Amino acid sequence: MGEAAPLPPWTEPAEACLAALRGARAAVDRDEPVAVDDLPPAAAHALSLAVADATARRDGRPLAASLAAEAGLDAPATAVPVNATVGDGSVDETVAAAEAAVADGFDCLKCKVGARGVAEDVDRLRAVRDAVGDAVGLRADANGAWRREEAERAVDALGGVALEYLEQPVAAGDHGALRALRGRGVPIAVDEAVNAPSGAEGWPDPVEEHADVAVLKPMAQGGPGATVAAARRLADRGVDTVVTTTIDAAVARAAAVHVAAAVPGGGDRAHGLATGGLLARGVVDDDPAPVADGRIAVPAGPGVAGEAFDGVV
Ligand SMILES: [Mg+2]
Numbered sequence: 370m371g372e373a374a375p376l377p378p379w380t381e382p383a384e385a386c387l388a389a390l391r392g393a394r395a396a397v398d399r400d401e402p403v404a405v406d407d408l409p410p411a412a413a414h415a416l417s418l419a420v421a422d423a424t425a426r427r428d429g430r431p432l433a434a435s436l437a438a439e440a441g442l443d444a445p446a447t448a449v450p451v452n453a454t455v456g457d458g459s460v461d462e463t464v465a466a467a468e469a470a471v472a473d474g475f476d477c478l479k480c481k482v483g484a485r486g487v488a489e490d491v492d493r494l495r496a497v498r499d500a501v502g503d504a505v506g507l508r509a510d511a512n513g514a515w516r517r518e519e520a521e522r523a524v525d526a527l528g529g530v531a532l533e534y535l536e537q538p539v540a541a542g543d544h545g546a547l548r549a550l551r552g553r554g555v556p557i558a559v560d561e562a563v564n565a566p567s568g569a570e571g572w573p574d575p576v577e578e579h580a581d582v583a584v585l586k587p588m589a590q591g592g593p594g595a596t597v598a599a600a601r602r603l604a605d606r607g608v609d610t611v612v613t614t615t616i617d618a619a620v621a622r623a624a625a626v627h628v629a630a631a632v633p634g635g636g637d638r639a640h641g642l643a644t645g646g647l648l649a650r651g652v653v654d655d656d657p658a659p660v661a662d663g664r665i666a667v668p669a670g671p672g673v674a675g676e677a678f679d680g681v682v
Pocket residue numbers: 510512536537560561584
């Protein structure tokens with residue numbers, strides 16, 4: 370069972386994904402090999418997940434165990450914490466959403482910033498910190514919205530907020546600004562800078578001089594195995610990996626839970642996998658990887674989720 374959930378700018382557009390999968394199917398029909406690495410990322414994710422799921426099921430073990438073993442990593446976590454995403458509303462709306470998420474059991478929150486101006490965003494984050502206390506992890510994601518000077522102003526003003534990290538403060542290609550923001554008291558995470566479709570600028574290099582944390586989306590990385598391998602390389606350089614989706618449907622989201630459990634230290638930090646509620650409807654009635662109390666248990670059946678997806682076309 371695989372899934373492609375193409376979502377530009379993270380991946381190729383849906384039409385290109387479909388064309389790539391049709392081409393792969395035609396190659397299989399002709400008994401020709403398919404070079405998965407040459408496919409665009411969402412199409413590559415679909416095929417590599419299908420192979421990884423089949424392999425894990427054949428071996429009678431969960432996908433996470435299979436991925437960890439293949440990458441030479443320790444046994445995976447059995448559950449991963451997840452963050453709640455708090456939107457970009459006013460100060461009062463942001464505080465209310467943060468308090469509701471904490472009441473739901475989340476102990477890590479991610480606030481969207483960049484839509485309201487630096488001063489207001491700083492006020493929003495300070496208000497959330499005051500409201501939820503010091504025990505709750507707090508992250509902010511600007512999605513590349515700030516110019517370098519704005520990002521510097523934000524970082525310098527956020528010193529007392531104890532942000533876990535500020536994600537993609539500046540545009541993906543502005544590697545110089547990322548580097549300049551390091552060491553000013555707020556850890557920096559990259560997302561758009563490391564999940565761009567082929568053809569965009571490469572990763573900041575060396576990555577550890579530009580970021581403390583890398584947010585990896587398996588759908589943009591070309592599959593579960595590619596993501597775990599990237600996380601291992603990052604860990605060797607001292608950069609932590611947080612796993613998120615591109616608002617995937619249930620199959621890829623469950624697979625991403627396995628990826629999060631398999632990456633180094635994956636059970637110890639919150640991931641961006643509480644995204645199922647963003648879809649109007651799911652591909653199955655019973656999500657095999659639901660969020661409960663701010664965590665997702667890794668599905669224990671063989672492969673992605675045992676037989677939970679059998680019959681889903
Ligand atoms: Mg992000």
